[in-house]
Amino acid sequence: MxxxxxxxxxxxxxxxxxxxxxxxxxxxxxxxxxxxxxxxxxxxxxxxxxxxxxxxxxxxxxxxxxxxxxxxxxxxxxxxxxxxxxxxxxxPGLTQGMVEWVTGHVLRHHLGMDAHIVNLDHSWHHCAPPLAQDRPVTILGYGALGAACGEMLRSLGFPVTGWSRRPGDAPGIRRLHGADGLIQALETAEILVLLLPLTGDTENLLDATSLARLPKGAVLVNPGRGALIDDGALIDALTSGQISHATLDVFRTEPLPKEHAFWSLPNVTVTPHVASExxxxxxxxxxxxxxxxxxxxxxxxxxxxxxxxx
CATH class of the missing domain: 3.40.50.720 (NAD(P)-binding Rossmann-like Domain)
Structure with missing residues (x-):
């Protein structure tokens, strides 16, 4: 038939x-x-x-x-x-695209590439970054996409923590789950990657309290869902220096309205929902x-x- x-x-x-x-x-x-x-x-x-x-x-x-x-x-x-x-x-195409985008932006922030790409005063800042092994990365949302990104980052030497609502195992990856695990996952994340689905439990998961648990100067990378983050809390954290930079690919309203504060903050990178097509x-x-x-x-x-x- x-x-x-x-x-x-x-x-x-x-x-x-x-x-x-x-x-x-x-x-x-x-x-x-x-x-x-x-x-x-x-x-x-x-x-x-x-x-x-x-x-x-x-x-x-x-x-x-x-x-x-x-x-x-x-x-x-x-x-x-x-x-x-x-x-x-x-x-496979969707997964590979996400791995490439996440790996590229994690390496960009880890290596401090922005200072070299945009160096208008031609200054000579001789300051080498730490090795990957000394830069802890946490991925919130350790499903298929999170695991693929975690394995790539681990292969480059980053200590990777993967958090999910339910327990799981992954060789070479620190796996955490539940409310207590979330606190531990945030407290060590010098670079935080959001790959959670958007549900009633995950909306605004990154609020003022969660952002305050990150190491001061942490970097936030969000290719997951815009509503995972409380925008106002993130703007406050970026302004205070609690978060040194946020690279955001997803937003509550897309395209991101031209008047949104994310466009004007110097420590925010906006990408137009291209992390994983x-x-x-x-x-x-x-x-x-x-x-x-x-x-x-x-x-x-x-x-x-x-x-x-x-």
Whole structure:
């Protein structure tokens, strides 16, 4: 039987995804009709992004699963009309992009590269940075992305602490969990990387109290979610010197409004949500494999726990 698969994302993305998705579905041996429009009652699977016009899933009575194009699912997990399995995007291209961005910015701050790149007075500051082994890095959110970044940083010699809500093990990585573990993770973080999902428990996790627990002069790197941080508290910490620099890729409102204080602070770097983009070719393979698994009666990979929100 032919599977009807609806591409329910921004129409501007359709030209980039159409051929990779068709090729991947064919490679998985699936007889599929992939379109941007179907009568709702005919749809078997939905390739979805929260930017889609689809907000009410109730008319999709034949729907078997929703395959999210993005790693973040906070824009859809609370939708009470969605009553079928939801899979988030975890694919090699997305992971590699995050590893490259995080590693690049951690090394940038560790080596103090900004002082050499922007040196308008041609000053000669002969001051070598410590070795990586003497610069503790903490990653809050030690899932697939956090672990991939942690392993790369560990391979460069950084002592890495990974924190998550639940316990876990990783060779060569200091693993902490829970409320007490969070305090320990913050207290040693000269560079702090945020890779947590956005849930009711993680919103504003980096508030004035949390920021005060960091070593004075710590660096904050956030490619996770903007609302993990209390903006006002971060601005205060940057102004006082408690945080020496913040490199931010995600924000509560995107694009970041031109009047936002982050633009004018000299110790803030704004990047335009580019840390980890979904790459159509690798994402298409992940989606097609998941649909094939579902059709074979196997569990979906990267299934979202709706109660936890990720």
């Amino acid at each position: 032919t599977l009807n698969i609806l591409f329910a994302a921004a129409q501007a993305d359709w030209p980039d995804y159409e051929t990779p998705l068709r090729d991947a579905l064919k490679t998985e041996g699936l007889d599929a009709d992939l379109r941007t429009s179907f009568a709702p009652e005919l749809v078997d699977y939905m390739v979805y992004a929260p930017s889609s016009e689809v907000k009410d899933f109730a008319p999709y009575t034949r729907l078997k699963a929703v395959l999210n194009l993005w790693a973040g699912v906070e824009g859809v997990t609370g939708n009470e009309t969605l009553n079928v399995p939801l899979a988030r995007m975890v694919d 979904t790459r159509p070719r690798t994402a298409a393979r992940t989606i097609a494999e998941n649909i094939r698994r579902a059709e074979d009666g196997q569990p979906l990979k990267h299934l979202v726990d709706r109660a936890r929100g990720y």
